[in-house]
Amino acid sequence: MTEDSVVFSELCKLFGGRMVTNAPLAHLTSSQVGGPADGLISVQTVDELVEVAWQLYKIQVPFLVLGGGSNVLVSDAGFRGVVIHNMARDVHFDMNSHPPTAWAASGANFGLLARKAVAKDLTGLEWAAGIPGSVGGAVIGNAGAHGSEMANNLILAEILHLFKGIEANNVTADSPKREEWPVNRFDFNYRSSNLKRKSKVKKNELLQNQTLQPEYIVLSALIRLEKGEKETIRRKLMEFSAYRQQTQPPGASMGSMFKNPPGDHAGRLIEAAGLKGMRVGQAEISKIHANFFINLGGATASEIWELIQLVNERVEDRFGIKLDLEIELIGDWIT
Ligand SMILES: Cc1cc2nc3c(=O)[nH]c(=O)nc-3n(C[C@H](O)[C@H](O)[C@H](O)COP(=O)(O)OP(=O)(O)OC[C@H]3O[C@@H](n4cnc5c(N)ncnc54)[C@H](O)[C@@H]3O)c2cc1C
Numbered sequence: 001m002t003e004d005s006v007v008f009s010e011l012c013k014l015f016g017g018r019m020v021t022n023a024p025l026a027h028l029t030s031s032q033v034g035g036p037a038d039g040l041i042s043v044q045t046v047d048e049l050v051e052v053a054w055q056l057y058k059i060q061v062p063f064l065v066l067g068g069g070s071n072v073l074v075s076d077a078g079f080r081g082v083v084i085h086n087m088a089r090d091v092h093f094d095m096n097s098h099p100p101t102a103w104a105a106s107g108a109n110f111g112l113l114a115r116k117a118v119a120k121d122l123t124g125l126e127w128a129a130g131i132p133g134s135v136g137g138a139v140i141g142n143a144g145a146h147g148s149e150m151a152n153n154l155i156l157a158e159i160l161h162l163f164k165g166i167e168a169n170n171v172t173a174d175s176p177k178r179e180e181w182p183v184n185r186f187d188f189n190y191r192s193s194n195l196k197r198k199s200k201v202k203k204n205e206l207l208q209n210q211t212l213q214p215e216y217i218v219l220s221a222l223i224r225l226e227k228g229e230k231e232t233i234r235r236k237l238m239e240f241s242a243y244r245q246q247t248q249p250p251g252a253s254m255g256s257m258f259k260n261p262p263g264d265h266a267g268r269l270i271e272a273a274g275l276k277g278m279r280v281g282q283a284e285i286s287k288i289h290a291n292f293f294i295n296l297g298g299a300t301a302s303e304i305w306e307l308i309q310l311v312n313e314r315v316e317d318r319f320g321i322k323l324d325l326e327i328e329l330i331g332d333w334i335t
Helices: 006-018 046-058 110-119 135-141 194-204 230-247 266-272 301-319
Strands: 019-024 036-043 063-066 072-074 079-086 091-094 101-105 154-168 171-182 216-224 283-285 293-295 328-330
Touching: 006 019, 006 036, 006 046, 036 046, 046 063, 046 079, 046 154, 046 171, 046 216, 072 301, 091 110, 101 110, 110 135, 110 230, 135 194, 135 216, 194 216, 266 301, 283 301, 293 301
Parallel strands: 036 079, 063 079, 072 328
Antiparallel strands: 019 036, 091 101, 101 216, 154 171, 154 216, 283 293
């Protein structure tokens, strides 16, 4: 989308000062890497998220939703379209329901939600306290740690679902609907949901002239908790955070770069392939945990991409295992 295009001027007309143009994305990601988006719109509430997405669906502009930016690698060229930065962060606890629950807008920080639950002597979410992303990102990717995952806690999530090709007055139009999905509808598995799988298929099969827009947006989530014993909950939280501190490197990263293959660990394979500590420019495969790629300061997405390719080649050569990326690539990539 160029600044003199019709679509761009329509966007400016619709959103005016609400949209930042040619907006840097690096500071919205945990790796601090990546180029600009054509447009960036921040939303503060679920209704605002719905309203902005509606407008973008209508004018058929490519867009995506960014939560904590902790599971994405944005290309150096950035994203041609609009990024909705999800800052809808409301959280409510219901202590009297059976079981007690937390309702969270999808832009709420998942780790913070877990720590708020602990402060209310509610147990069940301690495992999530160190996860830096949003609740929406955690639903899409079935975030997990310490043997638990979103699938175990989620009761339901509200989704904005774009139905394709609804007939209205003989015109085929796309129409988004708000729906409540119970946990089983997400068909969760290891670091994945059917929403994530469908979006991957769609990106791979995008036809010419088709616009890259999410078919599903997570709006909010209702999470199951339990009343617990204050000291036990706090001890668990401290054990988990001590474990994280011992095993995970500090610094700007995306967390685990690759999924663990069945019966093994991506970090172990990368280390055994002799790549721990390998650097390209300012990007480094961590010396502490080989599945973490660190931006030492000023790294580019291309440098991180070189490391990804190196790992893919070496691990496949040595062990015959094709590692699968856990993170998502945003923008233009030749893969
Ligand atoms: C230091 C560190 C530690 C980590 N530890 C863990 C861990 O223990 N376990 C774990 O599972 N992960 C971990 N991660 C990875 C990451 O935090 C999780 O995957 C997190 O759930 C991603 O959420 P996010 O909001 O940052 O997603 P983003 O990176 O913002 O987005 C990821 C994808 O989800 C889409 N998306 C985001 N929000 C929505 C929405 N509301 N609706 C539709 N699509 C959406 C985006 O378009 C993108 O495709 C870690 C990352 C870091 C940096």
